[in-house]
Amino acid sequence: MKIAMIGTGYVGLVSGVCFSDFGHDIVCVDKDPRKIEMLERGEVPIFEPGLDRLMAKNVEAGRLTFTRDLKAAIAGADAVFIAVGTPTRRGDGHADLTYVMAAAEEIAKAADHYMVIVTKSTVPVGTNRKVAEVVRAANPDLDFDVASNPEFLREGAAIDDFMKPDRVVVGVQTDRAAKVMEEIYRPLYLRDFPIVTTDLESAEMIKYAANAFLATKITFINEIAALCEKVGADVKMVSKGMGMDGRIGNKFLHAGPGYGGSCFPKDTKALARIGQEHGQPMQITEAVIKVNEEVKRRMIDKLRDLCGGSFNGKTVAVLGVTFKPNTDDMRDAPSLTIVPALVGGGARVRVTDPQGRHEGEALLPGVTWEPDPYAATAHADLLVILTEWNEFRALDLARIANGMSTRRMADLRNIYSAEDAAEAGFDAYDSIGRQGHGTDISA
Secondary structure, three states: OEEEEEOOOHHHHHHHHHHHHOOOEEEEEOOOHHHHHHHHOOOOOOOOOOHHHHHHHHHHOOOEEEEOOHHHHHOOOOEEEEOOOOOEOOOOOOEOOHHHHHHHHHHHHHOOOOEEEEEOOOOOOOHHHHHHHHHHHHOOOOOEEEEEOOOOOOOOOHHHHHHOOOOEEEEOOOHHHHHHHHHHOHHHHHOOOOEEEEOHHHHHHHHHHHHHHHHHHHHHHHHHHHHHHHHOOOHHHHHHHHHOOOOOOOOOOOOOOOOOOOOHHHHHHHHHHHHHHOOOOOHHHHHHHHHHHHHHHHHHHHHHHHOOOOOOOOEEEEEOOOOOOOOOOOOOOOHHHHHHHHHHOOOEEEEEOOOOHHHHHHHOOOOEEOOOHHHHHOOOOEEEEOOOOHHHOOOOHHHHHHHOOOOEEEEOOOOOOHHHHHHHOOOEEEOOOOOOOOOEOOO
16 A cells, blocks of 8 residues: 655654555655655764664665655655644643644645545544545545544654554444555554554544553652652562552553653643543542652752752763663653752762763753763762663662762662661662662661
């Protein structure tokens, strides 16, 4: 089948590349000439493990091309996917649909044959019906269907998520559209991956409900971690015991400095706004949003306590600034709250991250970037582990401690233990939700 993918951001590019690997003829469209030029040179504008190789393979096979010409891209296309950004709108927390509706109108004006217009972007309930209205207004004679096909890609594992999904969700109004979508996902049907075919509104809601629930699990365990610190329990053991219950599961039960990224902050806010607009407040989701911000602020208090009550004049080494490992994404990362608090408090902040510098230089002014953890921690007063990159899981802690002016560690991802830190020569160690947190371990 021929498919046009409108937008070469994270979702659009990964989806386009993976669809081409299914054997479809894919044309990826973007208005940004720099992006198209990069892609035509074989350069990937985002960091996603394995994406560069898969893209090169399908370009070479002739199944994947890139263009700025939308009209040419949709000529003869069976389906056109809209995969443009839906950022949080300032002032009200709703998803900004400007780019979605603009793409729908542009598709309508350029189209001259039947096609399925598929929304891949995360959009509020009711958006696909509005897309249909926009298309009809722009081209009343066009024969088309709309479909909702929300993405469930985890940054850092997106290719596996696309090729081996927990489920594919498809919202349609007609059998004709359902058959087109079935053909598009035929490789997954043949391998018995679950395909949920439903109505437009249910498909749209599934995406928001899933992300809000996962954000709730993260926030719940972070609140439990705070209580564990008060009562002397170990959140890692609590998470393990909870996760063994098949009704709960062990995923998303790792205490940390709060969730971030491109999905959870945006989608929880959007879901809360949808509830408000329909007179059905999403009280749990609203609480999750509030508590997640409090978690980040609580991390700042931990660091301040380790610095003796003040950041002023201290040198702090921060390991990891992306919202999670295996991505260069900084959107709503905890570092964007924590690092500015350090700098604002008078600390000299050194940062290292395997992929975060490209975005981080503009987002984290006033910090010094270092090539590795050992350079970052030299003569530092505090070590902060903020993102659990694999590169940070097996550090030579004794080497780091010996090079620091004050041997203090804040392990905000619970990678190490107080025993590890003490054995390496650290004088103080704090983590999240574990016994002995914040304790002087020099004795």
